[in-house]
Amino acid sequence: MTPTPEIRTGLRPTRIEVDLGAIRHNVARFREVAGTDVCAVVKADAYGHGAVPVARAALEAGASWLAVALVEEGLELRQAGLDAPILVLSEPPIAAIPYLIEADLTPTVYRAPFLATLDAAGHARGTPVDIHLKADTGMARVGIPEADWSARLHQAATARGVRVTAVQTHLARADEPDAPTTSEQMEVLDRFLAEAAKLGIRPTLIHASNSAGSLLHDRARRTMLRPGIGIYGLSPGPEVDAADHGLEPALRLVSEVGFAKRVVEGTPVSYGHHWRAPHAGWIATVPIGYADGVPRALSNKVEVLHGGRRCLIVGRVCMDQTLVWCDDAEPHVGDPVVLLGAQGDDRIRVEEWAAAADTITYEIVTQLTARVPRHHDG
Numbered sequence: 011m012t013p014t015p016e017i018r019t020g021l022r023p024t025r026i027e028v029d030l031g032a033i034r035h036n037v038a039r040f041r042e043v044a045g046t047d048v049c050a051v052v053k054a055d056a057y058g059h060g061a062v063p064v065a066r067a068a069l070e071a072g073a074s075w076l077a078v079a080l081v082e083e084g085l086e087l088r089q090a091g092l093d094a095p096i097l098v099l100s101e102p103p104i105a106a107i108p109y110l111i112e113a114d115l116t117p118t119v120y121r122a123p124f125l126a127t128l129d130a131a132g133h134a135r136g137t138p139v140d141i142h143l144k145a146d147t148g149m150a151r152v153g154i155p156e157a158d159w160s161a162r163l164h165q166a167a168t169a170r171g172v173r174v175t176a177v178q179t180h181l182a183r184a185d186e187p188d189a190p191t192t193s194e195q196m197e198v199l200d201r202f203l204a205e206a207a208k209l210g211i212r213p214t215l216i217h218a219s220n221s222a223g224s225l226l227h228d229r230a231r232r233t234m235l236r237p238g239i240g241i242y243g244l245s246p247g248p249e250v251d252a253a254d255h256g257l258e259p260a261l262r263l264v265s266e267v268g269f270a271k272r273v274v275e276g277t278p279v280s281y282g283h284h285w286r287a288p289h290a291g292w293i294a295t296v297p298i299g300y301a302d303g304v305p306r307a308l309s310n311k312v313e314v315l316h317g318g319r320r321c322l323i324v325g326r327v328c329m330d331q332t333l334v335w336c337d338d339a340e341p342h343v344g345d346p347v348v349l350l351g352a353q354g355d356d357r358i359r360v361e362e363w364a365a366a367a368d369t370i371t372y373e374i375v376t377q378l379t380a381r382v383p384r385h386h387d388g
Contacts, residue, residue: 023268024264024298026059026384029261029388030064033064033071033241036242037071037241043224043231044231047233047234048075049075050241053083053099053238055083058303058375058376058377062086062090062092065090065094069094076095077097077238078097079100080102081109081113084098088114096114097115097142098118101152102117116175117141118141119144120152122161125165125166129169132169138170140172140175141175142174142177142215143174143176144178145202147195147196147198149182150182163206164209176213176217176234177215178216181227184222184226184230185249186247187250192226192230193227196227196229199216217232217233218231219232221238222250225246239371242259243258244257244259244361244372259351261351263348264349266343269295270341270342271293272292272340273290273293279293279333280325285309292339292341293336295332295333299331301379303374304349305374307367316341318353318355321336334347
C-alpha cells in the first residue's frame with residue numbers, strides 16, 4: 011500500500027505543533043535586544059522544531075544568517091531553496107569540504123590541516139573561501155587555543171585561497187549571571203582580535219553570544235548575535251527564564267486519551283509497579299512514550315493537561331504509552347491531552363520537564379524523535 015500524505019504524517023493522534031509566529035516573535039525580540047545582526051541557530055532539526063520551516067520563519071523575522079552543526083544540515087536547507095548565508099559551527103571532516111564549497115556554506119575554522127585544505131580549494135577555484143575563525147577563549151571544546159594563535163593567524167593572513175570575514179568564540183557560562191567567566195572570555199577575545207589586527211585581519215563580523223549571552227551580557231553582543239534555544243522561546247538555564255525576557259515557547263506536544271479505566275485503591279500500574287492508586291479513580295493511557303522522546307525519568311514526577319486540569323504521569327513511562335492519573339475526573343477516549351504547551355489557562359513548560367529529569371531544555375526538545383509528526387502553523 012502506497013503511503014498517503016495522511017499516513018506519512020501520522021495516524022495516531024500524537025504530534026508536535028510548532029507556532030512559527032512565536033519563532034518570528036523571538037527572532038525579532040533578539041534583534042530588539044542588541045540592534046545587531048542575528049544568526050539563527052537551526053541545528054539538530056531546529057532543536058526538534060523542524061529545520062526548514064523554522065529557518066524560513068527566522069529569515070522572515072529579520073535573521074541575516076542561519077547556523078547548523080553539520081554540513082548535512084546545511085545541505086538540507088540549500089535543497090529546500092534557502093539561499094541565506096549558512097554557518098557550519100564546527101569543522102567537518104576534510105572530506106566534506108567539496109560539498110561545503112559547492113553548497114556555499116561558510117565554515118568555522120580552527121585547525122591547521124582544515125585551513126590548509128580550504129586554502130588550496132579556494133586557490134584552485136580562483137575565488138577565496140570566506141571563513142569564520144574560532145578562538146577558544148575559555149570553553150575548551152573547539153577553537154584555536156591561545157598557544158596556537160600566532161601560527162594559525164599567520165596561516166590565515168598569508169593564505170590566498172581563504173578570506174577571514176568573521177571571528178567567533180563560544181561562551182561557557184553565559185547562563186550564570188553572576189559568574190565572571192563571560193567577562194573574562196571577552197577579554198581573551200579582545201586580545202585575539204588585537205593579534206589578528208596586527209596581521210591585517212579585520213573581520214566584518216564578530217560573534218560570541220548564544221541566547222543567554224545575547225540577553226544578559228552587553229559586552230558579548232558584538233556585531234552579531236547567535237541565539238539558539240531562545241528563538242524557540244525556551245530558557246537557556248535555571249537562572250535565565252525565557253518568559254522574563256519576552257520570549258514565547260513555540261512547541262506543543264499533544265496527544266489524546268487512547269484508553270480509560272477506573273481502578274480501585276492500591277492498584278499498581280506499569281512496569282515495576284512503582285506507583286499505586288492512592289484511592290479509587292481513573293487512569294488514562296496516552297499513546298506516547300520514551301520512543302517518542304518522553305524521558306522515563308519523568309515517571310511519577312510531571313503532569314499533563316487533560317480537560318484544563320493538571321494530571322500526574324504515573325507508573326513507568328513505557329516505550330509507546332504513558333499512564334495518567336485523572337483522579338475522580340472520568341477521561342474518555344479521544345480527549346485531548348497536552349504534554350507540553352498550553353491548554354486553557356495553564357501551560358506545561360519544557361523547563362518543568364528539564365528540572366524533573368535533571369537536565370536542560372535543549373536535551374528535552376532535541377530528543378523528541380522523528381516518529382512524532384511536526385505540524386507547523388503561522
